[in-house]
Amino acid sequence: MLLLQQIVTSSFTLFRIACRAYRPTSAIVLVGLCWVSISAHAQEINPLAGNARAQYAGGVLFRAQCATCHGADATGIESIDAPDLTAMWRERAYSDRQVFDIIRDGIAGTIMPPHDFTETEVWMLVSFLRSVGESGVENLPVADSGLGATLFNNHCAECHRVTNAGGVLGPNLSDVLRRNSLADITASVRQPSALITSGYKAVRVNTNAGENIQGVLKNEDAFSFQIVDTNQQLRAFRKHDAVLTEQRESLMPAFAESELSEQELLAILNYIQSATGATP
């Protein structure tokens, strides 16, 4: 492991030297020439990271080669199970190298094929995907995480989970700071029905037997649907046994400023940060 790190470091140094040497030439040429000096070793870090031209070139390549499945904006196409690539960094905690390998090797057992791109082209794609990847909360203002723990347990834990404590009716919030901006988090607390995370759509179920059940919709076809009910149990129904009504409002109550102040929300987020060891 140490050896590998030394190789990466030394080749990276070479790269930097080469870049400096060729700085006067055009950026495109620079990218190519720099690459010559580093291609002998497997890179863990994108050698083109932060390079705006590489990002741009990667975007061009992406729209030509990848957008058919993943969409021009890289947010995926649900009907063909092509994943949202803007979300993959936070959802799967991929490294640049892992994304590089997936592009080059494909994913066995799926329709994601291996690709015959040059290494430079793959790194350009990685640069582009980084540039469109969602980012989390940066510089979370410090607040009372002890108060946040109390507030979380009183208001959130019934439905939401942080680490392994809490419910499953709403999304797991362990990664909320890595996934969303502070503005997005605030909006989802103040107006939870404005944007409901996929898999958490509120539904009402009226069964022929007279049962009235609330829950969140997990799956549905023409004949059946599958929910997590407010008892937090998996339940499935056939449509001739029950009527499914989608609710416009989320099961999550809206917290106005008067019910949960900005400072209290920050306290909760500080608690989540400390409970999960999150460093957004």
Added chain:
Amino acid sequence: MNLRDVTMQSRKANGRARSKVVGLAVSAMLFSASLTQAQDGPDYEDLLAGFADAERWLTYSGDYSGKRHSPLTQITPENVARLRPVWTFQAGTTTRGRGFETTPLVDDGVLYVTGSNNYAWAIDARSGRSFWQYQRNLPNNLTYGASAPVNRGFGMLGNRLFMVTLDAHLLAFDRRSGEVLWDIELADYRIGYAATLAPLVVDDKVIVGISGGEYATRGFIDAYDPETGARLWRFNTIPRPGEPGSETWPDDPEILARGGGGTWMNGSYDPELNLIYWGVGNPNPDYYGDQRPGDNLYSNSLVALDADTGELRWHYQFTPHDLNDWDSNHMPVLAEIEWQGSSRQVVMVGNRNGFFYVLDRVTGELLLGKPFTATTWARELDADGRPIILNDGSQGCLPDPWGSTNFMPPTFYPGLDLFILTARETCATFVPEEPANQPGVANFGGVVYIDGEQGSGALRALDVHTGDLVWEFTYPSPTFGGVMSTASGLVFAGDHEGNFMAFDAQTGENLWHYQTGSRIWGAAAMTFMLDGQQLVLIPSGTTLTAFALEPLN
């Protein structure tokens, strides 16, 4: 509209909901991933009860005994011809050269299913529609896991599911959300380890084994705390220098440390004796034995371990100094049978080496060992229970490395006292070569030439008192499908051509078949009651198919 009021009203209307919400809040305040959240799923008493609840199938074999014999009787020899598919579930992930090997678990109308490449799902048993899907983000430098990217199923306790992974981790899930609660490393996959079996939940332990005997690894059986993932004990299948069994190896710690002995198939459990029974795989290198003179314990053995401590109670070695990759990773089948006038607690194994064995499971005493195929390796055992070896593989026409049978589950039919298994008749020549023994590199130690012209398969029913063949149904090619029986007198089995079939348990007559479209490989059927109907499920290719006598929809 104030949604909070609405949800509170609905909860007030339902006392069960209210109490659970309180429970959740309390456990959340304790900041612990406590099992107090998981009162709804099966507890240990339920697992002990096995098939008692007809609507459940809670462990890999349905109960701890490994018989895979369901008490359900709605589907009978008389009506099985009316069996038809109800739904199929498409996994969307495949394993070239292997199978969809899982046994689904079912509780409260929800199936919990693992798939190839460490996919997993919760599926509505009525419609075949999923609640959630999990897919592990696997490294791309898998070792053994890349060659067999399969999985055989979940273990379940309370609201928790347990699954092992191709990068040799053990995961605990919340079964309601598919979220991972904890994730621990069993061993370093980069050396050659992987894991594919269905964890065995016994009381307050999750017991797992490991794959990787084709690499320079040392096998083990581990027990973990279901709540935290902390390891409780480990049994090394290859001893350390000076430990019992090390006298059957060269006096060289390096050779012992890479001695193989994988434990990649499920074990069974006897709650009365508190013993788990587990098969151990081949020594490493597979075909080249010159570096490891001796019997190479506990490779190719059955071990009986104390479930609380992992201590070895007894062992029996089926294939001393194996040169043919005949792992003894089979489901050990526990039963009480009449033996020469008295009742005996036995464990039975149909072995890759071509012999059927019956042992006293209290003492490990060998009661019977008899060939069930045309194996030319040996035809009888001596007075000490050792095989009298006729052919080490160099003369051809042994069972191939896949064996006379393999890990595909057999079934035991009580009353008829039949052990029913998939038999493979194959012919192969082994040519050993000295290997390099490098970590992370497959280390077979030679090559094998399999004569494809001579292969065939069969479903065979053996009289457990004599090992004699009672009936058989022949297949055109060597088959990897497993077997299940039901108390109505039926046997369900799958073949290499993709047929899922039902047989009369007494006569072996084929009563029904359905072409699934892909070979049935490593999997056996499971069955349960749902809405008054008996469902039978079989995985095949990328498809899980549910059958019943009448359509449910």
